[in-house]
Amino acid sequence: xxxxxxxxxxxxxxxxxxxxxxxxxxxxxxxxxxxxxxxxxxxxxxxxxxxxxxxxxxxxxxxxxxxxxxxxxxxxxxxxxxxxxxxxxxxxxxxxxxxxxxxxxxxxxxxxxxxxxxxxxxxxxxxxxxxxxxxxxxxxxxxxxxxxxxxxxxxxxxxxxxxxxxxxxxxxxxxxxxxxxxxxxxxxxxxxxxxxxxxxxxxxxxxxxxxxxxxxxxxxxxxxxxxxxxxxxxxxxxxxxxxxxxxxxxxxxxxxxxxxxxxxxxxxxxxxxxxxxxxxxxxxxxxxxxxxxxxxxxxxxxxxxxxxxxxxxxxxxxxxxxxxxxxxxxxxxxxxxxxxxxxxxxxxxxxxxxxxxxxxxxxxxxxxxxxxxxxxxxxxxxxxxxxxxxxxxxxxxxxxxxxxxxxxxxxxxxxxxxxxxxxxxxxxxxxxxxxxxxxxxxxxxxxxxxxxxxxxxxxxxxxxxxxxxxxxxxxxxxxxxxxxxxxxxxxxxxxxxxxxxxxxxxxxxxxxxxxxxxxxxxxxxxxxxxxxxxxxxxxxxxxxxxxxxxxxxxxxxxxxxxxxxxxxxxxxxxxxxxxxxxxxxxxxxxxxxxxxxxxxxxxxxxxxxxxxxxxxxxxxxxxxxxxxxxxxxxxxxxxxxxxxxxxxxxxxxxxxxxxxxxxxxxxxxxxxxxxxxxxxxxxxxxxxxxxxxxxxxxxxxxxxxxxxxxxxxxxxxxxxxxxxxxxxxxxxxxxxxxxxxxxxxxxxxxxxxxxxxxxxxxxxxxxxxxxxxxxxxxxxx
Numbered sequence: 001x002x003x004x005x006x007x008x009x010x011x012x013x014x015x016x017x018x019x020x021x022x023x024x025x026x027x028x029x030x031x032x033x034x035x036x037x038x039x040x041x042x043x044x045x046x047x048x049x050x051x052x053x054x055x056x057x058x059x060x061x062x063x064x065x066x067x068x069x070x071x072x073x074x075x076x077x078x079x080x081x082x083x084x085x086x087x088x089x090x091x092x093x094x095x096x097x098x099x100x101x102x103x104x105x106x107x108x109x110x111x112x113x114x115x116x117x118x119x120x121x122x123x124x125x126x127x128x129x130x131x132x133x134x135x136x137x138x139x140x141x142x143x144x145x146x147x148x149x150x151x152x153x154x155x156x157x158x159x160x161x162x163x164x165x166x167x168x169x170x171x172x173x174x175x176x177x178x179x180x181x182x183x184x185x186x187x188x189x190x191x192x193x194x195x196x197x198x199x200x201x202x203x204x205x206x207x208x209x210x211x212x213x214x215x216x217x218x219x220x221x222x223x224x225x226x227x228x229x230x231x232x233x234x235x236x237x238x239x240x241x242x243x244x245x246x247x248x249x250x251x252x253x254x255x256x257x258x259x260x261x262x263x264x265x266x267x268x269x270x271x272x273x274x275x276x277x278x279x280x281x282x283x284x285x286x287x288x289x290x291x292x293x294x295x296x297x298x299x300x301x302x303x304x305x306x307x308x309x310x311x312x313x314x315x316x317x318x319x320x321x322x323x324x325x326x327x328x329x330x331x332x333x334x335x336x337x338x339x340x341x342x343x344x345x346x347x348x349x350x351x352x353x354x355x356x357x358x359x360x361x362x363x364x365x366x367x368x369x370x371x372x373x374x375x376x377x378x379x380x381x382x383x384x385x386x387x388x389x390x391x392x393x394x395x396x397x398x399x400x401x402x403x404x405x406x407x408x409x410x411x412x413x414x415x416x417x418x419x420x421x422x423x424x425x426x427x428x429x430x431x432x433x434x435x436x437x438x439x440x441x442x443x444x445x446x447x448x449x450x451x452x453x454x455x456x457x458x459x460x461x462x463x464x465x466x467x468x469x470x471x472x473x474x475x476x477x478x479x480x481x482x483x484x485x486x487x488x489x490x491x492x493x494x495x496x497x498x499x500x501x502x503x504x505x506x507x508x509x510x511x512x513x514x515x516x517x518x519x520x521x522x523x524x525x526x527x528x529x530x531x532x533x534x535x536x537x538x539x540x541x542x543x544x545x546x547x548x549x550x551x552x553x554x555x556x557x558x559x560x561x562x563x564x565x566x567x568x569x570x571x572x573x574x575x576x577x578x579x580x581x582x583x584x585x586x587x588x589x590x591x592x593x594x595x596x597x598x599x600x601x602x603x604x605x606x607x608x609x610x611x612x613x614x615x616x617x618x619x620x621x622x623x624x625x626x627x628x629x630x631x632x633x634x635x636x637x638x639x640x641x642x643x644x645x646x647x648x649x650x651x652x653x654x655x656x657x658x659x660x661x662x663x664x665x666x667x668x669x670x671x672x673x674x675x676x677x678x679x680x681x682x683x684x685x686x687x688x689x690x691x692x693x694x695x696x697x698x699x700x701x702x703x704x705x706x707x708x709x710x711x712x713x714x715x716x717x718x719x720x721x722x723x724x725x726x727x728x729x730x731x732x733x734x735x736x737x738x739x740x741x742x743x744x745x746x747x748x749x750x751x752x753x754x755x756x757x758x759x760x761x762x763x764x765x766x767x768x769x770x771x772x773x774x775x776x777x778x779x780x781x
Contacts, residue, residue, distance in 0.1 A: 005238040012041040015248040021399045023259030026061035035065040037244040052088045057458035061091040067116035068190045069621045099624025105134040112136045118174035125600025131158045153235030166242025168219040171668030178667040186780040197306035201694040218306035223288035228261045252393040253283040282386040305343040310384035333361045337385030400460035409468035417486045428486035437473035450479045524740035534559040536752040542567040546707040567595035642779035650732030661721040663739025664714035689742035720771035723764040
């Protein structure tokens with residue numbers, strides 16, 4: 001039976017070795033380039049080589065993250081980097097950018113592609129399309145339920161990787177622009193600043209605080225060790241542990257725990273789950289939940305402390321004279337780290353006093369005195385660093401790959417050694433013949449000892465078989481050299497390197513007679529706003545019809561002289577039971593184009609003969625991605641591009657390109673609903689934007705629904721480019737889009753008229769106090 005793979009993170013070479021030695025089957029790491037954890041230590045070229053060798057010699061797989069979006073100017077650097085990874089013969093490359101998928105399939109078909117969770121492949125059709133595009137494995141969104149995972153595996157046959165432990169992003173990965181829009185540090189480029197872990201107020205439309213000064217977007221950590229059996233039975237191929245930014249002790253504790261749980265399942269043995277949870281909790285936790293495995297709307301959050309909260313240490317009994325008295329719930333050692341519940345105050349324990357005596361440690365139930373900190377009597381103190389437990393992870397035994405050895409020592413023949421390891425067999429014969437001993441012969445025990453002395457190698461002798469004549473002599477140095485050469489041959493055989501391909505991609509210009517006319521498009525989920533847009537005279541209307549046939553039919557009646565294009569939500573899951581039938585319905589009503597938001601809808605639309613418009617959330621930021629979506633009629637480029645980057649794409653292709661030039665951009669989209677958690681489910685309030693999150697600067701971030709009970713957070717500042725039409729024209733765009741979110745009828749009419757006048761007559765008299773230029777002039781890191 002093929003066992004599920006246990007996949008561990010590593011942000012450094014030291015952590016990688018810990019992961020392997022604790023029982024990981026595979027490790028994923030990032031180099032210095034194009035990895036979604038830019039702030040980890042990561043691996044330089046020589047370290048990458050050492051990491052690959054360390055894993056492969058121990059029969060472990062190694063996957064390299066190239067899971068960020070890349071810009072045109074980075075393509076040469078990207079190809080050089082991929083060439084180096086190809087040379088090292090890495091087991092797979094994890095990617096987000098569809099352009100990299102195209103590059104790998106065209107130039108490096110030998111490399112396995114793993115689709116990052118950043119691709120947001122959240123439905124069956126998208127995963128089928130990914131497989132068709134050459135993807136070997138899909139890292140599923142954390143938001144999928146076990147039922148959905150099982151369905152995907154059963155109906156695609158593709159390798160499926162799911163997160164089983166670690167931090168949970170509150171937003172769908174690949175759909176978060178929060179860090180990007182607020183501070184210019186793009187999560188899609190590996191530089192997320194983590195604004196979701198900050199404090200917010202939850203307020204109503206009047207600004208009344210319903211819940212204040214809490215980390216309202218901070219999720220508890222994922223822990224599924226209770227459900228290992230369920231996930232194995234669902235068909236999951238790889239259990240992924242999050243944590244390339246974490247310390248080696250975290251990786252050790254989690255890998256050891258899940259290794260034991262997995263092995264116990266396959267061996268039908270009992271497993272002490274509580275003991276493992278306790279150990280992992282002592283190293284790092286924000287509270288544990290099973291995430292989305294069994295529910296669409298998880299309620300477990302870390303509102304109080306977004307950092308490691310550890311375990312409850314004790315209760316404050318009294319304070320005074322710079323000391324606090326604590327009743328211990330668990331043991332305490334000098335060197336432990338402690339903190340308040342909020343994590344805002346804490347220190348490393350350097351002195352413990354029990355019964356008036358200075359001690360090095362104290363047990364559960366004892367009362368101790370520690371130096372004071374900002375707490376009140378009755379507060380609970382937490383232990384966030386367990387010095388004793390952490391020291392245990394400093395002496396983990398190195399994992400060795402087992403070998404079977406056969407040795408033959410015959411008279412007048414050189415020593416013969418055969419090594420078998422992981423399906424590989426190597427042989428080596430010495431250079432000196434064995435002869436009859438004049439004085440002391442080599443006995444069997446000595447021969448076994450000398451051949452087995454391989455402690456300084458990645459191998460350990462599992463079995464050894466000796467076929468030898470008695471009374472023979474051979475110099476010990478000859479035995480050692482024959483053994484050493486045999487092991488070297490095994491290492492060379494296991495480490496297969498490829499010849500570099502030295503691929504260089506030239507981004508050619510294939511534009512023929514491209515129209516320079518700039519037109520206005522309009523996106524809305526409001527049927528009344530479709531009427532208004534049609535009356536104003538916009539050129540194209542995208543209407544998110546939310547799967548309602550009657551609305552689709554009505555919208556055709558409202559509009560004459562403008563193009564109406566049905567649109568799909570930003571994230572699509574099992575609310576579309578049969579995507580092909582939905583698209584056929586659109587076509588049968590008479591629509592010729594569709595705005596798609598995921599890979600599955602793109603593929604199906606093309607097969608049905610519909611013209612396809614790609615939405616912004618598919619993150620097209622380079623010419624290779626344009627080529628991947630070569631069947632598209634129009635591509636709405638990522639909102640993370642600046643004008644120069646847009647022009648560098650538009651000038652090269654005949655495709656029509658579009659950019660969002662007005663609206664409250666979505667900071668993130670999530671299954672978690674703060675309204676439901678903090679009040680109760682209020683669908684009308686959610687869809688109308690009644691509630692907001694207020695940040696520390698006083699900005700109001702609107703909370704709205706996408707119509708399928710998924711929550712979007714809207715930027716407090718409105719993207720406004722109506723007075724910069726000339727710059728947008730120069731960038732080579734075909735359409736500029738006005739994005740409708742929570743605007744009133746009057747607001748939408750005024751905005752559309754203002755943009756139309758600016759485009760047609762060069763006059764713009766619409767003013768907004770709180771506006772932003774987005775990334776058009778600054779771009780992102």
